[in-house]
Amino acid sequence: MQKLITLLGVEIPCANDGITVYMHESNPVKELSLKQLSDIYTARITNRKEVGGPDAKITLYGRENSSGTYVFFKENVVKADYAASCQTLPGTAAVVNAVKKDKFGIGYGGAAYAEGVKHCMVKRDDNNTAYHPTEENIAKNLYSITRYLYMYMRNRPTGDVKKFVDWALSSEGQKVVAGVGYFPVR
Amino acid sequence: MKQEDYDTDKKEFKSGTGLSLSIVEKQFRFSDWFAEKLIKSVSFFSIAFVILIFLFVFRESLPLFKGKADPEKTEITGDELSHSGDLRPEAYIPGGEVQSGEELSPEVYSPYEEAPETEVLQPETYGDVIPETYSAEEQTGYFSASDAYYVTDEEVDDPVRTLFSKDWQPVSDNPRYGLLPLFVGTLKVTLLAILFAAPLAIMAALYTAMFAPRRMKEIIKPVIELLAGFPSVVIGFFALMVLASFFQQIFGYASRLNAFVGAIAMGLAAIPIIYTLTEDALTAVPKTYVEASLGLGASIRQTAFSVILPAATPGIFAAVILGLGRVFGETMIALMATGNAALISANPFDSVRTLSATIGAEMAEVVFGDTHYSVLFLIGSLLFIFTFALNAVAEFYFKNKVIRRIQGK
Structure with missing residues (x-):
């Protein structure tokens, strides 16, 4: 047990990431609830009609199971095994690219990567309103699918490492976090 | 005249070639032998390498057939972590941002002292950020118990049996390794x-x-x-x-x-x-x-x-x-x-x-x-x-x- 504890190291949440659901720009579907997302990714919903779009089959795009996003989305949104028909791609950029070129595609990944695709608004359940993954909504805890990005260290930071970590957590460092498309933790 | 010339030429030629041949054989014998052995060993090594690589790859897959993998491992596996689910890396709080003093108690970092109870090892959230953006309470009733998809089939403890199934779901609560x-x-x-x-x-x-x-x-x-x-x-x-x-x-x-x-x-x-x-x-x-x-x-x-x-x-x-x-x-x-x-x-x-x-x-x-x-x-x-x-x-x-x-x- 003691050995395990020393192996665990130090965990520093340094940024907030909104997991965004990507859709093709022409897609008329504006919002999805977490339940609907889960149904889509477990192939219980296979047609756009059922979530308020035109009559078309949904193509699922996701990440490889070696990806943290894969596990996070599975544990917090899908809550079951992904459908076998979900295409797994090596990298969020590949997912974004695939959705960009597929009118009926849906994908997920960090908000920072979304370029040329539409963000889907996500609501917690049918009684709530749907929100975009914006800085404001994430700070107010309104957008449902968020996660922390961590720095890990073997030991408590000291010296130059501490200076860097403190800088990253300072308002100046958090500005950089926001600049690259993630969301500040404070 | 001509015949003689020819004969002498032939003689010289004969003796010359005989001599040079024997010299050639003696001079080149070692390098020939060496090159031959080198080529032989290279080809032998390539065969040995193929066999060794295969043995290595196969050995790594052996625990599947032995049943339960032995508990002594060099790294922490997912299983071990999930059994001791409350063990998390400690959080770092920069000076002045400390919410409550107890997290900074030295026991946590000392490898020799008894590990304190879970509250110290809980992942710390940091400052003003509320961690429960997707807490369990908010999503209760997400699935009804009768949901056919969500109810997992009977727990398969033997992964070898799932090798012939139709599902490839290696990262799952109920992993299936259908090939x-x-x-x-x-x-x-x-x-x-x-x-x-x-x-x-x-x-x-x-x-x-x-x-x-x-x-x-x-x-x-x-x-x-x-x-x-x-x-x-x-x-x-x-x-x-x-x-x-x-x-x-x-x-x-x-x-x-x-x-x-x-x-x-x-x-x-x-x-x-x-x-x-x-x-x-x-x-x-x-x-x-x-x-x-x-x-x-x-x-x-x-x-x-x-x-x-x-x-x-x-x-x-x-x-x-x-x-x-x-x-x-x-x-x-x-x-x-x-x-x-x-x-x-x-x-x-x-x-x-x-x-x-x-x-x-x-x-x-x-x-x-x-x-x-x-x-x-x-x-x-x-x-x-x-x-x-x-x-x-x-x-x-x-x-x-x-x-x-x-x-x-």
């Missing part, structure tokens, strides 16, 4: 790729060997061989960005990345291999065959298809087998262009997941010593066994029976 969809996918892609690449490459080789003017041949051959030097990532990226959209416009299939696109891209990788070897086999056919055929009044086309092609069948066959091996083991193109969905279907426009792409995609983050890890190595040994079996069958069965029939012997 069937991976096999179907690999075979589908390999077959399509060879059906695309082999005829094209053989016809191209026949053209350059028989019909093309010399100048044309000097252009075509190096250009096709240049394709062999293309890194497979580049071909994969090309397939991902260009080929997939192009073929979707033609065929209008639903999933943009599928077995067909992957097969075309892998075919591009296999064409130069098949082409080069086929070309060599065709040009190695004795000139007398061509001369005899033409002399009997056959046209060049008749000669090419009825004489040269059958005569070169063993070489062409070896070329196709090598191309097949290349496609079978191709990882990067499969990873990028086939969509990697583990489906079992006969439709060539469905997405597939190949064996090698599965290893390539999942090996990076798999827990060392885990069942998943062993299964990936099992896939590796299976890939090896299949290529070996393919080559063996080609060598011992086809060469004797099929090729003789084609050649009319």
Whole structure:
């Protein structure tokens, strides 16, 4: 047990990431609830009609199971095994690219990567309103699918490492976090 | 005079060669011996390496068959962590931001003291950020208990039994390692790729060997061989960005990345291999065959298809087998262009997941010593066994029976 504890190291949440659901720009579907997302990714919903779009089959795009996003989305949104028909791609950029070129595609990944695709608004359940993954909504805890990005260290930071970590957590460092498309933790 | 000259010349020549030969033999004996041994040991080592690699790969997959993996491991596995679920890395709070003093108690960092209870080891959230953005309470009633999908089938504790199932779900609460969809996918892609690449490459080789003017041949051959030097990532990226959209416009299939696109891209990788070897086999056919055929009044086309092609069948066959091996083991193109969905279907426009792409995609983050890890190595040994079996069958069965029939012997 003691050995395990020393192996665990130090965990520093340094940024907030909104997991965004990507859709093709022409897609008329504006919002999805977490339940609907889960149904889509477990192939219980296979047609756009059922979530308020035109009559078309949904193509699922996701990440490889070696990806943290894969596990996070599975544990917090899908809550079951992904459908076998979900295409797994090596990298969020590949997912974004695939959705960009597929009118009926849906994908997920960090908000920072979304370029040329539409963000889907996500609501917690049918009684709530749907929100975009914006800085404001994430700070107010309104957008449902968020996660922390961590720095890990073997030991408590000291010296130059501490200076860097403190800088990253300072308002100046958090500005950089926001600049690259993630969301500040404070 | 002349006779004498000749005799003396001959004598000198004789003695000269005898002398020089013996000197040559003595001088070169050691280096000859050395080179011979070197070549022998290199070839021996390559055989030994192949066997060693296979043994290593197979050994890593052995825990699957032994049942439970032994608990002593060098790293913390996912299982261990989930059993002691409250063990988390400690948080770091920069000076002045400390919420409550207890987290900074020295016990946490000392490896020698008894570990305090969980509240210290809980992951710390930081400052003003509330961690429960997706807490359990908010999502209760998300699934009803009767939900057919959510209710997992009976817990399978023996992963070996799931190897023959139809699901490939290695990262799951109830992991299933069904290899069937991976096999179907690999075979589908390999077959399509060879059906695309082999005829094209053989016809191209026949053209350059028989019909093309010399100048044309000097252009075509190096250009096709240049394709062999293309890194497979580049071909994969090309397939991902260009080929997939192009073929979707033609065929209008639903999933943009599928077995067909992957097969075309892998075919591009296999064409130069098949082409080069086929070309060599065709040009190695004795000139007398061509001369005899033409002399009997056959046209060049008749000669090419009825004489040269059958005569070169063993070489062409070896070329196709090598191309097949290349496609079978191709990882990067499969990873990028086939969509990697583990489906079992006969439709060539469905997405597939190949064996090698599965290893390539999942090996990076798999827990060392885990069942998943062993299964990936099992896939590796299976890939090896299949290529070996393919080559063996080609060598011992086809060469004797099929090729003789084609050649009319």
